[in-house]
Amino acid sequence: MSYTGDVTKDGPADVRELPDLTISKIEVGDFGNNAYLLRCTETGDGLLIDAAAEPERLLALIGDRPISKIVTTHRHQDHWMALEDVARATGATVIAHPLDAPELPVPVDQQVEHGDRITVGVVTLEVIHLRGHTPGSIALLYQDGHIFTGDSLFPGGVGNTQKDPARFAQLFGDVKERVFDRLPDHTWVYPGHGKDTTLGAERPSLPEWEARGW
Template sequence: MSYTGDVRVGGPPAVRELPGLTITKVAVGPYDNNAYLLRCTATGEQLLIDAANEPDRLLELIGDGPLVRIVTTHRHQDHWEALSAVVKATGAAVTAHPLDAPCLPEPVTEPVEHGDRIRVGRAELEVIHLRGHTPGSIALLYEAGGRLADSPHLFTGDSLFPGGVGNTWGDPALFRRLLTDVEERVFDRLPDATWFYPGHGKDSTLGKERPSLPEWRERGW
């Protein structure tokens, strides 16, 4: 079956094969969080995006393959409930933005800033800082095939969803900051074919969401 990204808590993971990288998406409870296990197809090294919850299930997905690091997209607790257990079991390095790092239950051993690169085996992910949902929220960009024109893949945490940007709790300044970052650092740079993977719920593409940007700015959330 082709990948759709539709997963549910307690259901099977969804697996997508890309040039150089395999993505496994799983939903965990109780808040229907998405966790993403990325595996380099050349070396078998793995990276986990958001050890959200259900550590036993995440460790089963990880299996015997080496987990080299865990990236936490932002400070909110529902995205790191399983972090300590997975770090203890695997010895993986912990990666997050410095502005959110103090809120995590484990020391951040590999802090990252906007524009930094994270490696998993021979694959490389670019860090995109998207300010607003939290001060240190980050997205991760994978350029499948090594060029932005080759259908990029973007892991957005809680900064971008189908239908809008992440929650800014009615704060107009935070909303403007987040939407501006999303417009300038994501939509203005990446093609419509870019597939993005959010921290909760279904995936989408930038092309599907792009026509709604003026509506999002007008409504203020």
């Protein structure tokens, strides 16, 4: 079956097989959080995006094949409640942006900034800093066609900025400049909660998002 990105609590992972990368998406916890396991096809190395909750399910998803890295997209607790357990069990390097790193429950081994690269096997992911939902929110981009956005971009709008006009302007500006202005319509968006989308599906709504201010 083809990948849709539609997952449910306690349900199975949805798996996308790309030539160089396998993406497994699962929903965990009580807040509808998505976690993503990325595996390099050539080497088998793995990377987990957001050890959000239910460490036992995440470790079952990881299985017997090692992962080398865990990336936390931002500081909010619902995105890292399983981080300590999964990091201890796997020995993986913990990665986050320096502005959010102090809020995580374990020391961050590798701090990344906008434009940095993270490798999983022979695959490279680009860090995109999207300021506003939190100061250190990041997205991960793979080959200009797949972007993991945490809580900075969803179907229907950008992430929550608590009705703060300055924070909204910052997040909307970053998402427009660093994501929409740069990447093609076919780029698939993997958010921190809920269903996936594409930039092409969301692009016509940008003026509406800007006008409404959230």
